[in-house]
Amino acid sequence: MDDQAHAARTIWNCLHDWWTMLPKEKRSLGAADAAIRQARKEIDWLAALPAQAAQAVLKTYFQAWKNCWDGRADAPNFKARFRSAMSVDIPQGRDLNITRVHRRWGMVNIPKIGRVRFRWTRNLPVGKHANTHNRITGSRLVKDALGWHIAFRVQALEPKPEPHAGPEVGIDVGVSLPLALSDGDTKAHGAWLTAKERAKLLRLEQRAAHRKTFRKPGERTSNRLQAAYDQIQGLRARAKRRHLDWQHRTTTEIAAKYSVIVVEDLAITNMVKSAKGTVESPGNNVAQKSGLNRSISEEAWGRTVELLTYKTARNGGTLHKVPAPGTSQRCSACGFTTPGSRESQAVFVCKNPDCGWSGNADHNAAQNVLHLYRMGLALIPAAGRAVVRRASRVKPATAR
Template identity: 60%
Template structure:
């Protein structure tokens, strides 16, 4: 099987090299915006060809001086990503491409060909890479680069520039995994609830002092934004506050990614079949603000829930589980989400009021009466659906399973009607 992977390292450019990288990053963002303005000119039904777009980029690089700092291959990659964004929109997988602002978009530069990078190992922890129009830049080689390098991407994050090498290699197909099966329920109070009771927990991504400092900086930036004149550049104080906020949030994101990688690798090594919910995360985190005519309810509480869901990065965790499980001969099954938290995993009934609280589930069926943790009940429902999907004849191991209890067909307990007096 062919493995394609991205390996990330921290770059340590000189001040002159960092200045050139920033110029290239802004040029790539500006080229995207120029391309977007040219592409959307003339109405929504205009469909320019790739040849026309390529000619427009070549002409722009001749007429606009600051575009020449960006290598020609990196400019072609901007066109490639832009056309792919439109293809994803036309296929219904994403929103249409839009203007990239200077503040809300991070600087990204693509190096499509790996032969131009010339990676050289200097010592046990240090190596160099040759970047077009920048020169030889050192990076922290904390691990070996697996496989063959086919390209790279330069990304500017809160703690500096990073390089992500695109690598590929061939390896034998893995033998079928011999481990047990499990269902996983992703949540907030319990990050990963497993059907066998082996729940996975983590602490807060920021330490108490760091969380206090982040809150203080956010309030400080809000006060300074009130005095900012619309259309003018940010003051140096406000820019410095933004950088400090980005540094703390980036620190939390790196800790979350580290926990997710370690946890997903441990789960992929242990279990052969993993069932997860097919969640509509974008719909779950949609704002409840509403409109002026029809305002929403509990807007602040919903906003807090949205932040908690986004801080867990459920989609990223599912992607890591998918490729790590496949590399080890296992299978991941995505089951429909409706009903997993309301159905009793023992009897299969859905009765009103069974979910007594966020953490406790009590089956109201008189013949059952199971009581326990609500996340554990949901994880076992997911496990039942994943096993049924994997063992269904003709459906394939990776098929989507019908959400049914293991003991029989799904039933819904009828509501009890009180006599009218």
């Protein structure tokens, strides 16, 4: 599997170089297909990747450019060996030949590898349960620090969802309180690692830092240091998996309850920029800003919004984004925006002498987020950017 993943990554990089160097009039899907076939014949270790998986790399690369031209993503780039996830695509479901051994395990056929046992975690349309409208169309092998995993692509016929009849809600994301809802509900979580696992992680990081001092500049990483790095990545991957599980459960609950979900349009990339500055003008509170950046990245706000987007549409609801500036400083009771009203991370006190309302700062921000939507200030993406729309509410979209 490692050999196939490295071959797939190399084909992607060679295809990217071929695409960027050729003139526009010579770029075509047929020419790229011929180049891949020739490379697999001339380079022996590229033949470790099945021909169908190589074709899947080509289709994925062209789809990446289409997404870039449509403004949905950035341009595809080079995949580095140590910074990209190892993965192999199996585009045809009929080659998998999936069988269920018993309740917890199943067997799947992987091209050029053979029969492999996998953990059965979800119901799959195999055997008598498979038909034209509910069948497996392919799979993807992905490797992380915990090992290899297989994800199956399932084609299913779902009924068109009815319009959701639930209430509207605004959501404010944060660090100390992950999700605060405008109706007073909160969605929080604890530490992703236990106390014993956190102590082990600290011990491994100290061990890796100590072993790194013995490595000379330009010298390859020793086996001991690499073993420490692997254990650290394993613990972090376990924490990431627990976080993703919490996000899925929380977003599923929210999407099933509310018909309209309103979130802030946050520029997260700008929020996590370093405050180090330059030599001429060094930044202030660099250590504190670095810790805040790590906390923001760990919460993965963008992934939460992505999960809410498709789950809300699947349930017959809609998700909208509103401008973020001023939502944490505006008083939801009187509507005045005064500097310094948020006295702490959790307490909001209105500085308007005629109001003086006080309450939870996160819930106040969530109510302001919902207020902006009701005022018709929803942001609608257009050609890769967001524009303010002052109009009536958008009808619920249907899931495809």
